Amino acid sequence: MAFDGLPDRKNNSVAQKDFEGEDIVGVYESIQPEWPDEVRQALADSLNKNESREVRHHFLLDVGCGSGNLTKVLANDFDRVLGIDISESMLKVAEKKVSNPKVKFQLVYDDKLPVESSSTVAVTCGISFHYLNTPVFLAECDRILVEGGVLACFVFGPNILTSLHGTPIANYSAESSRWQHIYREFQINCGMDEVVREIHLTRYEAIFNALTNPTKHWRHIAKRDVKYTIKKMLDYMSSIAGYRNKTFPDPTKDPLNIFREGLIAILREAGLEGSEDTEFVVTFEFSAMIIKKTNKFGIA
Template identity: 25%
Template sequence: MAVQLFKKLTYSSVYQKYMFPVSGEIMNLVLSYVKEKTNGRPLEMAVDVGCGTGRYTLPLAPHFKKVLGIDISGSQINVAKQYCPAKNVSYMVAPAEKLPLRTASVDLVNAGLAAHWFTVDKFASEAVRVLKTKGCLALHAFYPATEIEYKDLSHDLSLVMSEVWNTLYQYDDISTQHMFCQYQSIYQAIALKDKERITDVSVKIQMDIHEIIGFIQSIFMFQGFVEKDVKGAEEFLIQTEKRFREILGEEADTVRLNVHMKHYCVLASNIKMETC
């Protein structure tokens, strides 16, 4: 299973260093939603499910009295603990489908770049169980495609990245299908009436060639490529970097490129406990 990749320490380190940065736009959406639905009450507890290396856990720390990050991967949790300056954040190994929390004890259940890995119906049931009345659920990720913008070279650069994704899709699984539909199927599985799905949230960051190649390595599908063909995966990276350099010419080592991705978010509130 692809999820086993996250249990490898080498992959956890690559993921922490190179995965696409946390979306400030999405985090603002989540936090604004929570504050609206909880009517400004003090926020006691958030749990970040499938927290990985804690990339989406730490941004929650200033807004909650306590934040717990859980993940099924011990190696991801170990890396998360190494990058944890917040005193109100803790981590533990646990599955998304059996949350180690009391019923009605949580203000926010969050999952960033993670819900597509869960057994969705079991996780959704657990999320509803642990949420307080008016507690919120936030599930978000990005669409598996990328555009690169730079001067009059945008088309050629984006074409290379499109071909990268097309190669990696050969190593996808059901989790990728959830991402392609922008969590539509996950949205339908959430047994709360007060819910919404926000799609096509445009996010732009600047990256250099080294960071883009690192990002490719952090994608789980690339790790699937490595498991099946180590030499082929290494050559793929070399040729991809070579193509970027050929397009950019003398600027290749100094330029920072605008990288565009689409994010999306499923939000729900436990205002009414009855199911849909």
């Protein structure tokens, strides 16, 4: 697989700081939408198309499992599950949340995945793939996956804004979208490089397009409506690593304040108030890029 132009995350200490501490865990738990049951079906469909007997190992590795939200949804479909993450704070929450004897969690700092070669039927990432050292991770997936095994990278993003009564406010995917504009402006103001911005803005489609493996396929999974306030949306944006690991002494140049003004303008134009507790609906779209390991084409 060629990943020309995509970042190689070679220093996990930076990412570790971004996801450590009770405060950031609390923010994530309050703002992240729940993974829909359709992610189970997407993974099951990919595995059920296999004719390889090796898939009967039924071992799932969830990489970057965080607080265990995706792990919990997928766990019942496998005989054994291991969730790994670099954040001890996140894993403490995961262990409390997922009370399933088949599921274990492990703190991992190394790029090497802590499982034996040819032992895993599925590797999953829930909106964590872009934090990984891409070439090393793919080589490790190639090592641990059985023939016919699957790498499934799930992602979601806030795509459509509507009023509580269903009136359209903004569409992230629309041409000349103001919603996408303030999102992009926020990332630029945070100093994100162009490649990382593209990954975020296209919700992994940039990564998918860079993959050369012929077994890859993109799957739109589900949409979910979640009630948000301006404050909750600001919490969502402030959870982005590119913002959290920087300081902005001048409030007028703080990317979050600039984003707030843009969001308030969009909502007021639609006839809504601009207070912190102004409510609206965010439609999250869930997708996946799925790659199968076959006799002819490895993952690395």
